[in-house]
Amino acid sequence: MMDHSIKGKVVLVAGGAKNLGGLIARDLARQGAGAVAIHYNSAATEAAARETLVAVQTAGAEAALFQADLTGGAAVKGLFADVVTRFGRPDIAVNTVGKVLKKPIVETTEAEYDEMAAVNAKSAFLFIREAGRQLADNGKLVTLVTSLLGAFTPFYATYAGTKAAVEHFTRAAAKEFGARGISVNAVGPGPMDTPFFYPAEGQDAVAYHRTAAALSAFSKTGLTDIEDVVPFIRFLVSDGWWMTGQTVLINGGYTTK
Template structure:
């Protein structure tokens, strides 16, 4: 019988220091997680990682922050090994790491293309691969993608293009890991009210996105708020275990597939 509770579970969150990753860490701690390994990228986000660790501990869970540039050779494998050494085999692994670029295809450099696919595609693949090696039986694996996978739009070719591969990684892994009771899914939020979004958008685009979703009038920002996504993440990695191999767009009616 699959244990559907968050209580007593060990969690690894890549990109867990801030924004949605940080909220997920705090939310799972508040719902009974035993221990949370929080990855952050660099010294620039150390203070936020430390604050999230403190919040998780205050909620009653164990926590430790792990710094790593996951694009470096062996870094994803080391992150799983370090988290496992600290807290035991993770029951839940969540990858929120990503990079966005809004740029016409004709203006996109090879260096930008390589960087986007290194972070959004290669790291995601390695995270799914290492999760298959290290997750406990009946574990849950979730990757953050984007609702642009359901959009017909210019300028996001490398962002959506580098994330769409994760859809098939997810399907394949769900088949391969299912014999161990592991469910594998991806979740695609709409444009979120975080610095990740605003850094790429001009004022006109921001104004459009704030009105583009069917439920925009009922959102505090008009955008997808991180508080809208965290409950879905919690559901997918607990009671939602029977759903596997899926990419779910959660965006208030911003786009659909």
């Protein structure tokens, strides 16, 4: 019988320095992961990554930091190679990397589109591709997308559009990797109470989002709290292994597909 527990497993969290990624790294360490590889993008997030490193080690797991810009294939390949060298093949890989842009289509520049496509779609594809090569048999792979995939709304064309590509990557990868027992899923949180959310939104928009979900009144912020997303990640990379090729929206009833 396949072992789907987290205990003793090697975990890679891309974008694992802070916010949701940092909490996922901490949580999986508390669940008994043997080693947690914490990826961060640049010097801007290095200090937060070091705080997460200490928290993971305090929880009892081995841990190490890995810096890379995941919009390039060589960097993604190098990240996985470095993790394999340090800890062995990862059993669990979670990619939380993403970038948001709220802007009308007619005002969006080609350079902005290219950056959004690189961060949200290309890096996700490269991560999934390398995970397919390097994950251990019966591994688990999760990519963060957005609940806007279930929305009918203006101004987020490049954000939702480039994340939408990940749905198709996920389905294809689930079929292709399934012969090795690897499950592949995408998770789309609603608007989250993190610094990632607020710069793109005005006060009126924030007020709307705080009341838009069916369960908003029962959230401490009205938004999706990262603490409410982590249990779903934990489930998908353990006992929820039978779910694969799916996009799961975790948003308290904010949008649905």
